[in-house]
Amino acid sequence: KNQVEQSPQSLIILEGKNCTLQCNYTVSPFSNLRWYKQDTGRGPVSLTIMTFSENTKSNGRYTATLDADTKQSSLHITASQLSDSASYICVVMSSGTYKYIFGTGTRLKVLA
Amino acid sequence: NAGVTQTPKFRVLKTGQSMTLLCAQDMNHEYMYWYRQDPGMGLRLIHYSVGEGTTAKGEVPDGYNVSRLKKQNFLLGLESAAPSQTSVYFCASSYSIRMTGKAFFGQGTRLTVV
Numbered sequence: 001k002n003q004v005e006q007s008p009q010s011l012i013i014l015e016g017k018n019c020t021l022q023c024n025y026t027v028s029p030f031s032n033l034r035w036y037k038q039d040t041g042r043g044p045v046s047l048t049i050m051t052f053s054e055n056t057k058s059n060g061r062y063t064a065t066l067d068a069d070t071k072q073s074s075l076h077i078t079a080s081q082l083s084d085s086a087s088y089i090c091v092v093m094s095s096g097t098y099k100y101i102f103g104t105g106t107r108l109k110v111l112a
Numbered sequence: 113n114a115g116v117t118q119t120p121k122f123r124v125l126k127t128g129q130s131m132t133l134l135c136a137q138d139m140n141h142e143y144m145y146w147y148r149q150d151p152g153m154g155l156r157l158i159h160y161s162v163g164e165g166t167t168a169k170g171e172v173p174d175g176y177n178v179s180r181l182k183k184q185n186f187l188l189g190l191e192s193a194a195p196s197q198t199s200v201y202f203c204a205s206s207y208s209i210r211m212t213g214k215a216f217f218g219q220g221t222r223l224t225v226v
Contacts, residue, residue: 004154043116043202043217044155089154099170100215102147102154 002027004092004103012109017080021106023073023090031095035064035075038087038105047075047088080110114138118203118218125193125225133188133221135203143206144186145170145215146178148199155202161186193225 004025013019025033032051036044048057048064050073057064061078077084087105094101116137125131135144142163147155147170157170159178167178175197177189186205190197200222206215 041220043204043219045217046214049214099157100155102156104152104154 002101004101006103006106010107021075025071025092027092027094029095031093034091036089085110116216116218118221122222130191135186137205141205145204146188147202195225198225
């Protein structure tokens with residue numbers, strides 16, 4: 001069964017600190033993996049998109065990594081800001097169905 | 113450039129009532145999707161459309177119908193609302209199904225069925 005699991009479920013960090021969110025997937029065949037940021041009460045917004053051949057992709061203070069062999073991805077946030085408080089959702093697309101499989105997200109709270 | 117706009121943003125229905133959620137996109141995207149988001153679960157695909165006049169079932173289509181009469185609009189209908197349909201509904205659109213490009217999401221519709 002195609003699944004996307006994220007850890008931790010929730011995380012609290014102090015402003016200025018770094019953090020890393022994890023995503024493990026069992027989706028096959030793999031097409032691409034995305035990280036989305038979802039602010040409370042808003043729709044998800046795309047942060048990064050990675051295909052099979054990409055290991056790292058950055059978007060400002062956000063850096064995503066992908067290990068297609070172990071089917072793991074991580075999202076690293078550098079020098080966190082209060083505005084980083086949100087849910088971060090890992091999404092994997094299966095090339096067989098062209099449908100998205102969503103993780104349940106990691107809820108990040110950044111404290112001053 | 114509004115992107116993806118959903119209406120209404122909030123709605124309370126009584127069991128058995130019907131309603132239609134409207135999604136409009138101004139990016140000339142071919143593909144449009146309706147998802148529901150429930151606590152502790154990832155977004156789940158209800159229905160999707162690969163172009164004007166087409167619709168297809170997602171993973172949780174029961175109790176919902178959709179229509180794509182115009183390329184820019186994707187309507188989600190609930191014919192007889194049930195409490196189990198209490199959820200936050202998101203519409204999304206994208207340029208291609210392969211989606212190495214971005215999907216754009218609306219701001220969501222919070223629906224409560226009592």
